[in-house]
Amino acid sequence: MATLTIPEAIxxxxxxxxxxxxxxxxxxxxxxxxxxxLAHRNAAQRRAIRETxxxxxxxxLLKSLDDEISGDFERAVILWTLDPAERDAALANEAVRxxxxxxxVLIEIACARSSAELFAARQAYHARFxxxxxxxxxxxxxGDIRKLLVLLVSSYRYEGAEVNMRLAKSExxxxxEKISDKAYNDEELIRILATRSKAQLVATLNLYNNEFGNSIxxxxxxxxxxxxxxxxxxxxxxxxxxxxxFEKVIRMAIAGLGTDENALTRVITTRAEVDLKVVxxxxxxxxxxxxxxxxxxxxxxxxxxxxxxxxxxxx
Amino acid sequence: MATLTIPEAIxxxxxxxxxxxxxxxxxxxxxxxxxxxLAHRNAAQRRAIRETxxxxxxxxLLKSLDDEISGDFERAVILWTLDPAERDAALANEAVRxxxxxxxVLIEIACARSSAELFAARQAYHARFxxxxxxxxxxxxxGDIRKLLVLLVSSYRYEGAEVNMRLAKSExxxxxEKISDKAYNDEELIRILATRSKAQLVATLNLYNNEFGNSIxxxxxxxxxxxxxxxxxxxxxxxxxxxxxFEKVIRMAIAGLGTDENALTRVITTRAEVDLKVVxxxxxxxxxxxxxxxxxxxxxxxxxxxxxxxxxxxx
Numbered sequence: 001m002a003t004l005t006i007p008e009a010i011x012x013x014x015x016x017x018x019x020x021x022x023x024x025x026x027x028x029x030x031x032x033x034x035x036x037x038l039a040h041r042n043a044a045q046r047r048a049i050r051e052t053x054x055x056x057x058x059x060x061l062l063k064s065l066d067d068e069i070s071g072d073f074e075r076a077v078i079l080w081t082l083d084p085a086e087r088d089a090a091l092a093n094e095a096v097r098x099x100x101x102x103x104x105v106l107i108e109i110a111c112a113r114s115s116a117e118l119f120a121a122r123q124a125y126h127a128r129f130x131x132x133x134x135x136x137x138x139x140x141x142x143g144d145i146r147k148l149l150v151l152l153v154s155s156y157r158y159e160g161a162e163v164n165m166r167l168a169k170s171e172x173x174x175x176x177e178k179i180s181d182k183a184y185n186d187e188e189l190i191r192i193l194a195t196r197s198k199a200q201l202v203a204t205l206n207l208y209n210n211e212f213g214n215s216i217x218x219x220x221x222x223x224x225x226x227x228x229x230x231x232x233x234x235x236x237x238x239x240x241x242x243x244x245x246f247e248k249v250i251r252m253a254i255a256g257l258g259t260d261e262n263a264l265t266r267v268i269t270t271r272a273e274v275d276l277k278v279v280x281x282x283x284x285x286x287x288x289x290x291x292x293x294x295x296x297x298x299x300x301x302x303x304x305x306x307x308x309x310x311x312x313x314x315x
Numbered sequence: 316m317a318t319l320t321i322p323e324a325i326x327x328x329x330x331x332x333x334x335x336x337x338x339x340x341x342x343x344x345x346x347x348x349x350x351x352x353l354a355h356r357n358a359a360q361r362r363a364i365r366e367t368x369x370x371x372x373x374x375x376l377l378k379s380l381d382d383e384i385s386g387d388f389e390r391a392v393i394l395w396t397l398d399p400a401e402r403d404a405a406l407a408n409e410a411v412r413x414x415x416x417x418x419x420v421l422i423e424i425a426c427a428r429s430s431a432e433l434f435a436a437r438q439a440y441h442a443r444f445x446x447x448x449x450x451x452x453x454x455x456x457x458g459d460i461r462k463l464l465v466l467l468v469s470s471y472r473y474e475g476a477e478v479n480m481r482l483a484k485s486e487x488x489x490x491x492e493k494i495s496d497k498a499y500n501d502e503e504l505i506r507i508l509a510t511r512s513k514a515q516l517v518a519t520l521n522l523y524n525n526e527f528g529n530s531i532x533x534x535x536x537x538x539x540x541x542x543x544x545x546x547x548x549x550x551x552x553x554x555x556x557x558x559x560x561f562e563k564v565i566r567m568a569i570a571g572l573g574t575d576e577n578a579l580t581r582v583i584t585t586r587a588e589v590d591l592k593v594v595x596x597x598x599x600x601x602x603x604x605x606x607x608x609x610x611x612x613x614x615x616x617x618x619x620x621x622x623x624x625x626x627x628x629x630x
């Protein structure tokens with residue numbers, strides 16, 4: 001359910017590179033040309049363009065982009081152009097370097113990706129930063145959130161659909177006991193959320209809801225200002241209903257005065273090839289406004305045009 | 316520095332399968348024939364034999380072996396025949412199912428393998444057991460050792476040779492402080508051991524030795540009977556000097572009355588294609604007896620012949 005649109009006849013990577021090079025040359029930059037190419041190529045095609053560009057011009061495409069464009073537009077184009085695994089590695093590194101406990105990037109990478117995608121991000125992190133994600137997370141965070149995040153980013157969840165209902169029942173009970181005791185940082189609770197397969201967790205959390213009358217996230221809202229509880233709720237939403245989770249991130253990014261461009265760019269670039277179509281539907285339903293219109297109202301210029309292109313908005 | 320010996324002219328997988336099938340047929344089993352084939356093929360060759368055997372005879376080679384042979388000999392042949400990643404997955408699963416805090420298998424798999432090998436074992440574990448290693452470790456262990464093991468088996472250490480000496484110095488100091496305070500289960504201590512690259516850890520532990528006068532393992536021996544401290548020491552030895560670590564496991568398996576066949580089989584089958592030649596040298600030096608002679612003295616029959624074949628002992 002991607003929003004990415006790709007033309008039926010795709011130019012060769014060399015032709016794309018030639019056009020991009022043209023966009024960079026002469027007076028000013030042709031941003032529309034950059035968008036018309038990069039925002040309409042999938043990950044494999046963008047990779048081929050980057051490789052070809054480096055071969056032909058002896059310079060990294062990302063470097064050229066960095067020289068030519070700037071601001072939110074640059075960030076959107078560069079994040080989008082990166083391979084998904086490299087993009088996740090870059091986002092994770094930025095998150096640990098500028099660590100704030102309200103940051104949700106690491107949770108998204110750990111919980112709203114497949115196990116193979118998370119592992120690919122860990123490999124890309126090695127290659128680019130010469131360290132492991134988990135050592136940087138462990139070194140830059142503290143307290144309960146560290147316990148949670150280190151396990152989450154290190155996880156390699158089983159991805160089969162098998163569910164053990166007896167286990168789900170016993171772990172729903174453990175979760176309820178710990179939450180009733182306000183033992184939110186209990187190792188058992190963290191262990192269950194960080195290691196069980198998504199199918200198993202969905203079963204456990206459904207049973208939780210049925211047996212104890214509330215959704216777990218309602219019970220995890222005893223102190224709405226507690227950042228650790230908010231992180232736990234984000235983990236659960238990323239696992240159980242990523243589209244609703246991302247709808248909310250976008251909604252919050254757009255809501256009120258000012259816009260959280262970083263969050264908006266992140267969700268659109270990381271989901272455009274995954275499930276952004278569904279996120280758009282959820283957004284429209286929830287807010288009675290098409291997401292494209294909301295984005296257009298809150299952004300402007302080339303940045304706006306880039307996001308709308310990734311949202312599949314045809315002129 | 317493997318001990319595995321492979322004949323110069325290797326029969327085709329189909330020829331090997333035919334010979335194995337012969338070894339299984341008729342009155343009794345031809346154990347010598349089994350050894351002469353399987354104990355002299357590398358991992359890729361054994362995999363080809365297993366695939367070919369299943370195609371020709373419609374039965375798994377491991378199943379045929381299981382029907383035909385038994386006891387320690389069977390365990391050695393089957394562990395050896397498995398792919399390294401499958402073998403690690405099988406050993407890890409056995410370790411969690413029969414969990415004893417003195418068990419070192421999980422530490423060996425987490426710390427004495429490359430990052431890619433550990434990840435391959437995690438993938439094999441998914442495929443075979445429909446769960447993740449880390450969820451089984453978390454569910455079957457408790458207390459401090461659980462904290463340590465879950466992080467260790469989930470780790471994906473950076474493998475480059477880069478060392479940050481400033482970091483090594485500060486972390487040597489942290490380790491020394493925690494150990495001086497007997498805070499052996501401190502999160503910082505576990506984090507450092509479980510996430511840093513091996514090159515970085517070696518530098519940190521050398522500095523520890525230089526700055527504070529003792530090796531860290533000496534300082535971690537305050538209570539020689541404490542299983543958690545013993546586990547920490549094993550982690551450090553598996554990371555810094557795997558050959559010495561494995562020499563000791565073998566020495567202990569052979570020492571005294573009776574033999575720990577499981578440990579002996581495990582080390583020989585997991586290291587024969589890796590570094591068993593070095594382990595043998597360390598053993599000979601340490602015990603003034605060639606390892607082959609010690610193994611021959613403590614084992615017998617087909618089991619003895621299998622181990623000696625893997626040890627590279629020519630008749």
